[in-house]
Amino acid sequence: MDAITSTRPLDRLADFPAIPGGWAYLDSAATAQKPRPVIDAIARAYGETYATVHRGVYQRSAEMTLAFEASRRRTAEFVGAAAAEEIVFVRGATEGINLVARSAFENRDSPYFLRPGDRIMLSMLEHHSNIVPWQLIAERSGARIDVAPLTGDGRIDLDAMAAMLTDRHRLVALAHVSNVLGSVLDARRAADLAHAAGALLLLDGCQAVPRMPVDVAALDCDFYVFSGHKLYGPTGIGVLWARGELLDAMPPWQGGGAMIEKVTFDRTTYAPPPARFEAGTPHVVGVIGLHAAIDYVAGIGLDAIAAHEDALVRETRDALSSLNSVRLFGPDDGAGIVSFAVEGVHPHDVGTILDESRVAIRAGHHCAQPLMAHLGVAATARASFGVYNGRADVEALVRGIERVTRIFG
Numbered sequence: 001m002d003a004i005t006s007t008r009p010l011d012r013l014a015d016f017p018a019i020p021g022g023w024a025y026l027d028s029a030a031t032a033q034k035p036r037p038v039i040d041a042i043a044r045a046y047g048e049t050y051a052t053v054h055r056g057v058y059q060r061s062a063e064m065t066l067a068f069e070a071s072r073r074r075t076a077e078f079v080g081a082a083a084a085e086e087i088v089f090v091r092g093a094t095e096g097i098n099l100v101a102r103s104a105f106e107n108r109d110s111p112y113f114l115r116p117g118d119r120i121m122l123s124m125l126e127h128h129s130n131i132v133p134w135q136l137i138a139e140r141s142g143a144r145i146d147v148a149p150l151t152g153d154g155r156i157d158l159d160a161m162a163a164m165l166t167d168r169h170r171l172v173a174l175a176h177v178s179n180v181l182g183s184v185l186d187a188r189r190a191a192d193l194a195h196a197a198g199a200l201l202l203l204d205g206c207q208a209v210p211r212m213p214v215d216v217a218a219l220d221c222d223f224y225v226f227s228g229h230k231l232y233g234p235t236g237i238g239v240l241w242a243r244g245e246l247l248d249a250m251p252p253w254q255g256g257g258a259m260i261e262k263v264t265f266d267r268t269t270y271a272p273p274p275a276r277f278e279a280g281t282p283h284v285v286g287v288i289g290l291h292a293a294i295d296y297v298a299g300i301g302l303d304a305i306a307a308h309e310d311a312l313v314r315e316t317r318d319a320l321s322s323l324n325s326v327r328l329f330g331p332d333d334g335a336g337i338v339s340f341a342v343e344g345v346h347p348h349d350v351g352t353i354l355d356e357s358r359v360a361i362r363a364g365h366h367c368a369q370p371l372m373a374h375l376g377v378a379a380t381a382r383a384s385f386g387v388y389n390g391r392a393d394v395e396a397l398v399r400g401i402e403r404v405t406r407i408f409g
């Protein structure tokens with residue numbers, strides 16, 4: 001293999017105590033490893049400053065509430081929200097999408113609720129999290145789902161989508177970055193197309209937020225969701241951003257403590273957003289850890305992270321395309337993610353042999369079975385990058401794949 005020379009190093013490996021020397025962790029699209037500042041923030045929140053939020057009358061709880069709401073403001077600033085109240089803390093992207101589906105589109109008290117014959121536009125490359133919630137409510141409402149096709153190199157084909165959109169479409173829901181192909185959506189154009197048809201646009205930002213600057217105002221989308229654990233933060237915490245007037249009009253989706261204004265057995269009234277959508281004791285420490293994660297990536301700079309991962313993707317694709325036995329999926333300029341297949345070898349075997357060489361990749365359908373069917377494969381192998389990866393990881397991956405091809409002849 002030729003030496004790989006052009007990676008722009010971020011040199012952040014030392015921040016990540018769970019990545020031992022010589023281990024190439026190439027599964028950040030599934031979940032990112034945690035940097036020391038995030039681990040420390042979580043340890044401090046449980047070990048020194050812990051209390052519940054919003055309810056306590058004592059000093060500790062008041063301080064934790066301030067920290068909790070500071071995280072909401074930081075998150076709002078991070079994604080370009082107009083106000084902290086537009087940030088709803090959820091368990092993850094999956095819960096954020098289900099919240100929008102159930103509250104905005106299924107509930108009859110919502111101005112956006114779906115009627116029989118209404119349509120939802122998805123795409124062929126969506127994660128199951130951005131398919132199944134819509135199928136569940138389509139079945140119940142009589143709405144129909146359309147699927148935008150992909151271009152030959154694996155992008156959502158917005159020209160084709162434009163031709164498919166009708167005035168019965170109420171929602172377009174698309175991945176900002178594909179978790180399998182790395183393809184980056186022209187989100188602004190998707191917003192223009194959705195809005196021209198009278199539909200709202202939801203962006204699944206799970207794979208975009210860790211890899212590129214995101215500004216929901218510039219994208220002109222209506223809903224944006226992401227998961228903290230893919231952004232170097234804790235599991236169990238995620239974010240739904242929605243335009244303020246949408247949240248104002250959306251009814252509650254789960255009932256319980258913290259989301260009410262007044263409860264009587266005759267009639268209950270609800271708190272304004274975001275509390276209306278945050279029933280029960282929240283993931284207090286997750287929210288604190290998310291703040292630390294946002295500070296961490298912002299401290300590096302999302303532009304620098306994007307440039308770093310672009311270089312790693314380019315080098316990986318260049319090196320793998322020189323191996324005859326390897327088939328690459330997706331566009332050459334995918335963000336941080338490279339899916340591939342080794343001819344005649346099941347991706348699980350590729351993953352197992354790479355693991356023997358201390359290279360951790362994901363092998364499987366990546367929760368995107370319709371995309372696998374479209375690609376004509378049951379599974380792919382996927383390498384995905386983070387701020388801790390560098391040239392040595394790409395070289396280890398390529399050496400490992402060369403070993404796979406030797407073993408399988």
Ligand SMILES: Cc1ncc(COP(=O)(O)O)c(C=O)c1O
Nearest residue numbers: 092093094127129179204206227
């Ligand atoms: C594009 C995309 N959407 C949604 C999800 C679901 O995220 P979570 O399981 O954190 O809710 C993932 C996670 O793999 C993803 O990559």
